[in-house]
Amino acid sequence: MEEVLNVLPPYIVSKIKESVTASELNELEEIRLRVHRPTEVVLTSRSIMIDSIQLTQEESKRFLARISQHSVYRLEEELKRGFITLPGGHRIGLSGSVNIQDGMVKAISHVSSFNIRVARAIIGSAQMISPMIMDNHSNVLNTLIVGPPKTGKTTILRDIIRQISDAENGFQHHRVGLIDERNEIAATLNGIPQQPVGNRTDVMSDCPKAEGIIMMIRSMSPEVIVVDEIGHEKDSQGLLEAVYAGVKLICSVHGESIEDIQKRPSIQALIRERAIERFVFLDRLSPPGTVKNVYNHRFEEIKRAERIRSVQHEMDRHAAHPVHVHVGRNR
Template identity: 90%
Template sequence: MEEIFNVLPPYIASKIKESVSEKDLKELEEIRLRVHRPTEVVLTSKSIVIRSIQLTQEESKRFLARISQHSVYRLEEELKKGFITLQGGHRIGLSGSVNVQDGSVKAISHVSSFNIRVAKAVIGSAQMISPLIMDNQSNVLNTLIVGPPKTGKTTILRDIIRQISDAENGFRHHRVGLIDERNEIAATLNGIPQHPVGNRTDVMSDCPKAEGILMMIRSMSPEVIVVDEIGHEKDTRGLLEAIYAGVKLICTVHGDSIEDVQKRPSIQTLIRERAIERFVFLDRLSKPGTVKSVYDHRFEEIKRDKTIRSVQHEMDRHAAHPVHVHVGRAR
């Protein structure tokens, strides 16, 4: 938490601490700074608008320079992605005017909003899921975790990686290769993971999945490869290459039902090849991390347990989670 307050302009950090109780700060999820508009502090169960904190354009420029460590190169690269990663895995999302070249986003200029997202890795969030995705020899089964946005996929995936890597919760030791295309799982800073992903995990961050999978196989000889959010058929081809090389897979995809998964072009090949041995479906109507059902490669249900739950995470807050906005509470 201190990493965040250390990069904020001192008067803003001080004013937030004055306006939000110490108890509420323990539930801090986001701080949203908007140029010439009130600052919003998002907690687990409510949102507080602080009208006395309104970022000026000059303060916005200085803040941007500070969080990019006054590096023009880093600033250009980070602005292309739309966020900057801080020490501790915290992430600052950016929005403003977008520069487009040849149909691709090149940068965000005139940044007008900052969304500081508090990183909280939830150790043990996959404790009850892990036994469902291993065989009798404690080896990993090829697994696809399916759920709509905000159902805890990233949180669970991160903890599964840690458990597999460190041989916890019944797993034997595995070398894990994480292809972290959006740098959301490990949240590397200068190549070093800021979230706990295990001692035997090698991370390829900010790299397209298909290319990253092949690079990881050639360079690090992983026993398990993990990717988040399969979206393209070329991702599937990369996953099949890993399977043909004898590597196990764990990945996630957006969806809400078996029918959703079966209709996805990027997943159909994996289904046809019976490459996925476990389909884990998360429940969108319950707390993030709740398992709705688990199926084998034939889509036969093997377990259904609505008591398997994880804890809410800063990047996977459930869409149905109530957030009450209190305007004018702080001045």
């Protein structure tokens, strides 16, 4: 939290603290700064608008220079990605006018909005899921985690990586290769992970998945490859190359049902080749991290909605009591 507050101008920090209680400050999820508009503070239980904080265009330029550490190179590179990573894994998303060159985003100019997202790793968020994605010898099964936005996919992936890497919660330890294309899982800063991803995990950040998978296999000989948000058919092809090389997979995709993912061109190859051994569906209606259904490679249900609660994730700060359910290994 201190890394977030330290990057903000002191008068903004002061006004935010005047607007929320000390306990609510611990529930801070986002601070959205918008030029010539009120600042929005997003907490667990509510969202408030602070009219007295409205960035001017000049203040926006100064803030952008501050968070990019006055580095022109870093500024150019991170404006292409649309976000800047802070120490601790916190991220500042950017929006404004986009410059296009040869059909590709070159940069975001005239930044008009900043979204400061507070990162909190939730150790143990995959505690209830892990037994469902390992075989009887505690080895990893190829797994696809499916859920709509804000159902905890990234948080759960991060904790699964940590558990596999450090041989926790029943797993045998494995070398993990994380292809973190959007730098959301490990949140590397100068190449160093800012989030807990385990001692045997090697990270390839800001790299396209398909290319990163091949590079990781060639250079680091991982036993497990992890990617977040499969979005293109070439991602699936890269993952299949990993399977053919004897590497296990953990990945995620947007969706709500079997029908959803069966229609997704991006994962057709994985489904056709029966490369995925476990499909874990997260529940939109329940708190993030709740398992709705689990299926095997033939889409036979092996675990139905018993509202298996993992742990709260970054966007879920409500008090909740986990339901501890014994999960038998039905394989």
